[in-house]
Amino acid sequence: MQTILSVATDAFAYGMVLFIISIGLSMTMGLMRVVNLAHGAFAMIGGYIASYVARDLGWGYAPAIVLAVAGTILLCAPLERFLYRRIYGKPELLQVLLTIGITFCVIGITNYFFGPTLKTIPLPSVLAQPVDIGFRTLAGHRIFVIACGIAVAAALWFLIERTAFGIKLRATVDNAAMTDALGVRTPTIYAVAFSIAVGLAAFGGVIGAEFLPVEPYYALRYMVLFLVVVTVGGAGSILGTVVACLALGAIDTVGRYLMPEFGNFFFYAAVIAIVSAFPRGFFGRAQ
């Protein structure tokens, strides 16, 4: 019972990490129509900054998270301004190439400065200890991650469905030219949405480092995972992404637990089956 519960918690927490990172990608792909293969690189940059702040400088976990998110957004803002802005609305293959290029650069440069070793982000003692939830104990970090995932989902839903910014964003997505004509500054909308996506990637990269260890090839290794999540969930759909993350997180975690020797075999088999059955994702909008 304790094992089942802990496997379930792991699966849930892992799914939430996938969600926090992938929902940013889902935004860029669903709302801004950019296939951003550099999204994993953004998460990785967040992880490196957090590791530097928390481990090398020893400033603690909370400042590490804040600085990682802020720092990654600052680092990536010029990318949006000078690179991404030129590929909005361009053919997907062009977007794939540009963002793979950015990913390669990030991997190369990161390794140049930080070396090829794995970077840890030390947890504060509160999160490192098990938490007693009455009848069982659970890992504190897992609970923290799950709470973060739920908070992110709720905040995003509120932002997109209930705020003026959300209305402008959705209008821009539906018809950028018309929205522009109505006086909404669509470049600003895109820039802000991009920053939110980057921030979420960095945040997920930091708190998910226990599941997806931070190292130079992080950007490529897990990118496939994030892409799969967005495809299965349907680009631009919060609910779809949540369902996809929980489903894929469960398949992956349970698969590893039951058949560790088969690694990702069943995970990818499941992906092929799901994507074949739902080529537009669980809740994807019709193209």
Next chain:
Amino acid sequence: MTQSAPLPATVAASFGKRHPLRDLAGFAAIILAGAAGYFLFPDNLALLTRIIAVALLVLSLDLVTGYCGVASLGQATMFGAGAYAAGFACVHGGVTEPLTLVLVGAIAGAAAGLVMGAIMLRAHGLAQLVLSIAIVQLGHEAANKFSSYTGGSDGLAGLSVSPLFGVFEFDLWGRTAYLFGLVLLVVVFALLRFVVSSPFGVLCRGIRQDPVRVKAMGASVFPVMLKMFVISGAVAGVGGALAAISTQVVGLDSISFELSANALVMLVLGGLGSLYGALIGAVIFMGFEHTVSAYNPFHWLTMVGALLVAVVLVAPGGLASLLDKVPGLGRREGGKP
């Protein structure tokens, strides 16, 4: 044509099929470059053979991406299928005749292409791309897990290939392997030039440009594309078999996402939809990779990345004009049924 007899030569050139001379010049260039490589880099023949094997992979990708408009980040599945099939046949099956091994590779690659096409062609856009990645990852995991047959991460070693035609030993310097590969490449390339200028090849170009128009002509799209996937698989399989024969080992990297992604990068750098671009891209990319990564593999990554960004930004006209030829990949055009 009644009124248009004296057409300017440039207007008449659309597929190069009216230009047997250009094709001949192309073949001459390939053979000359191959011969030059043999004499200029006698110590690097293993690398040059590797380039030929990968060039076959990139050629196969050009068939589905450049001609049919299907972007794939899993093309190495077919390459790996060919490599492992040749490896199995040699190590476990006792087949040592090199041409037979190449044939085995081609058949295995074609079979992989059939499966891959059947799965990928059901989806479009991003879903299609992700399916291609998932397929190659699945193949990679499978090759890793069934290590009693594949050697897992150590690779399938111990291919001992008998002399070509019973005469030419696969020597230590890789001369036979290189020349064997070069001849294979030229033969495959000639066949492919024929395929892409056949009615079938033109129909594929039509599908890439507007599948709705093709259907309105009464042609079915799916079986035509599937056929191209099978041909593409056979070509990639030949590449895989060549890699297996020349290195006498089949590694997990032959069926990997990285190799697939690199193949796409090479193809786009060289140019889509001409077959020549595939060769040029493979040679330039792998030549640079060899030179730069000798210093530091991460510098190589930074450089390739910067190069990609630069190509997209600095030559948007040139590259975009190539990429615009692939509507299935990009611009979601208003979906009139």
Next chain:
Amino acid sequence: MSDLFRVEGLVKSFGGLAVSNNITLAMKPGERLALIGPNGAGKTTFVNLVTGLLKPDAGRVHLGSEDVTQLGSVRRVRKGLVRTFQVTRLFQEMTPEEHVTLAILQREGKATAILARFLGNPTVSDEVEDVLTVLGLSEVARRPVSEIAYGQQRLLEIAIALALKPNVLLLDEPAAGVPSADTPRIEQALARLPEDLSVLMIEHDMDLVFRFARRVVVLAAGEIIFEGLPSAVAADARVREAYLGSYADARRVA
């Protein structure tokens, strides 16, 4: 009896809105029929139902003596039901010569051949030349479509359709988007269509309709409200109501 093409009781609704309400229509060989109607009358839905892009909720579609209701669009083309598009759908990098060649090869079941040359078959290239000459496209035969005028692209749409040797030809607004200076060329091409071919034209340009059609069918709100001679259309009360009720511009009908 000798109908070449017949639809019976075609019904299609989208979410409770009937866009095709019990349409019945038949065409004999060599007929020239124009289908008109105000915007939103259901003309596009009708084309999609006939060509097989949409499946009807009820009703049948017959080609000759065969019921093709269950066949997909590709199979219907092979049975001789060919359409052109309201907005041209052409291969931008290919030349008119290549378009027509591909259409002829497809008609003959040779378009998927690998062991053949695309161009260079003398019988095929003679036919290509004929088709292009009839439509006045020989001068641009070897230019990429992206470089030729829109009017010529419209003509090429017709050329492709003719190369498929259809029994029934559906022309979806053949003059749409064509500069008025080029309209006569389209009209000329239409006048030269084979005698025995049944042509169903959907068109807004009433001058063209009156010159081309010998029978006019008016569609409004998914129903046929008029069927008869072109000369009788303008006088019909229901047609006037359908157009004037939704359109201020009476001259489009008159």
